[in-house]
Amino acid sequence: MPGQILEPGQIEAAANIPPFLHLPGRDLFRQRAARLRKLAEGHPLAGYLQLVAELCEAQQQVLDNPPQLPGPAPEALARSREHDMPPIAFEALVRADGWLAALDALLTRFQAPSNPAVTAALHQLKGADPAQRKAWGVGLLSGQFDLLPPALAPFIGAALQVAFSHWLLALPEGSLVETEATVLCPACGSPPVSGMVRNRGKHNGLRYLACSLCSCEWHYVRLKCSQCQEGKRLAYLSLERDGLKGEEAPIRAEACPNCQAYLKQCYLEFDAEAEAQADDLASLDLDLRLAEEGYLRHAPNLLLAPGGE
Numbered sequence: 131m132p133g134q135i136l137e138p139g140q141i142e143a144a145a146n147i148p149p150f151l152h153l154p155g156r157d158l159f160r161q162r163a164a165r166l167r168k169l170a171e172g173h174p175l176a177g178y179l180q181l182v183a184e185l186c187e188a189q190q191q192v193l194d195n196p197p198q199l200p201g202p203a204p205e206a207l208a209r210s211r212e213h214d215m216p217p218i219a220f221e222a223l224v225r226a227d228g229w230l231a232a233l234d235a236l237l238t239r240f241q242a243p244s245n246p247a248v249t250a251a252l253h254q255l256k257g258a259d260p261a262q263r264k265a266w267g268v269g270l271l272s273g274q275f276d277l278l279p280p281a282l283a284p285f286i287g288a289a290l291q292v293a294f295s296h297w298l299l300a301l302p303e304g305s306l307v308e309t310e311a312t313v314l315c316p317a318c319g320s321p322p323v324s325g326m327v328r329n330r331g332k333h334n335g336l337r338y339l340a341c342s343l344c345s346c347e348w349h350y351v352r353l354k355c356s357q358c359q360e361g362k363r364l365a366y367l368s369l370e371r372d373g374l375k376g377e378e379a380p381i382r383a384e385a386c387p388n389c390q391a392y393l394k395q396c397y398l399e400f401d402a403e404a405e406a407q408a409d410d411l412a413s414l415d416l417d418l419r420l421a422e423e424g425y426l427r428h429a430p431n432l433l434l435a436p437g438g439e
């Protein structure tokens with residue numbers, strides 16, 4: 131069907147992807163970079179958002195021309211399928227060597243700005259051996275942030291994201307099944323970075339959770355905590371911007387008094403261009419507000435130095 135533009139639902143139907151999932155496009159990192167550059171205009175953290183945009187450009191180049199990134203073996207995929215487990219589960223793959231070439235490729239492609247902190251971080255990364263790099267990766271993905279220097283986190287995170295998106299997009303048909311652990315990514319088992327409330331077609335009004343690692347999105351009902359699954363007393367907090375009322379804010383945090391966790395939601399109805407990772411990074415002021423109220427984030431943004439700037 132040359133020239134025909136397919137709606138997201140039709141693409142999935144055509145590719146036999148289960149309807150509870152949205153797979154990212156092959157240009158996901160380029161789109162993220164473009165969104166970051168747009169969000170950087172007039173933003174107090176413009177320099178930082180531009181730097182992350184450069185990192186996303188490098189991620190796209192690695193995804194477009196990937197080095198050898200050995201992923202799960204066919205037997206491992208068959209086992210995951212048999213036991214309804216995520217096919218590219220991060221716990222095992224981050225401890226294997228498969229993703230390390232993505233870090234080398236990323237360090238080669240990244241156009242580093244002349245910034246002493248970035249130069250020092252890149253120097254430390256380039257000099258680290260595979261065991262050290264894996265230990266940092268494990269620390270980042272398992273939430274043990276004291277295991278890695280904060281300045282290295284965005285680069286380790288970016289390399290892992292490329293490898294996992296590469297594996298996600300290469301999965302054989304039928305690898306992804308709806309699992310019971312709906313608060314974690316059905317592909318890689320990571321927690322979501324944010325939620326996307328869609329505004330078009332048959333997905334209008336549905337919420338999808340966006341994976342912090344592989345960028346897969348999966349359906350998750352609204353008005354339910356994405357950590358403890360409690361549906362009562364959820365609060366929706368937003369920052370006042372451009373005189374918009376709370377119910378028109380394009381990004382709001384769903385905060386749960388039961389487990390004290392929160393997750394930001396992008397409402398595409400109010401900003402159709404929103405991108406899960408980019409809009410999360412551009413709304414760190416909302417995180418500060420939630421921290422003041424005593425709420426905790428349960429998944430990091432892997433492109434942000436934990437506790438750093």
Ligand code: FE
Pocket residue numbers: 315316317318319320341342343344345346
């Ligand atoms: Fe994932």
Ligand code: FE
Pocket residue numbers: 355356357358359360386387388389390391
């Ligand atoms: Fe909760």
